[in-house]
Amino acid sequence: MPPEGASIREIKAAQRQVDEKENRLFHERLPSDERASILSAQNAHAQEVQAFDQSMHPHSQIEGIYLEQVVPA
Numbered sequence: 008m009p010p011e012g013a014s015i016r017e018i019k020a021a022q023r024q025v026d027e028k029e030n031r032l033f034h035e036r037l038p039s040d041e042r043a044s045i046l047s048a049q050n051a052h053a054q055e056v057q058a059f060d061q062s063m064h065p066h067s068q069i070e071g072i073y074l075e076q077v078v079p080a
Contacts, residue, residue, distance in 0.1 A: 013074045021074060 033042050060067075 012076060017074060017076070 033045075
C-alpha cells in the first residue's frame with residue numbers, strides 16, 4: 008500500500024529513475040558480467056555497513072522512505 012498522497016505510478020516512476028541512474032554510472036562498453044561484479048561488490052559493502060549499523064544501534068531500523076509531492080503555492 009503506497010503512502011498517503013503517493014500513487015503506485017509515482018513510486019514506479021521513481022524506481023525507474025533510480026535504475027536508469029545506476030546504469031548511467033557505467034560506460035556502455037563495459038561487459039555486463041563486469042557490471043554485475045561491481046554491483047555485487049557494492050551490495051556486499053552496503054550489507055557490511057548495515058550490519059555494522061545494526062550492531063551499534065540494534066533497535067533502529069529504517070522501514071521506508073515516503074515520497075512527498077510538493078505543489079507550488
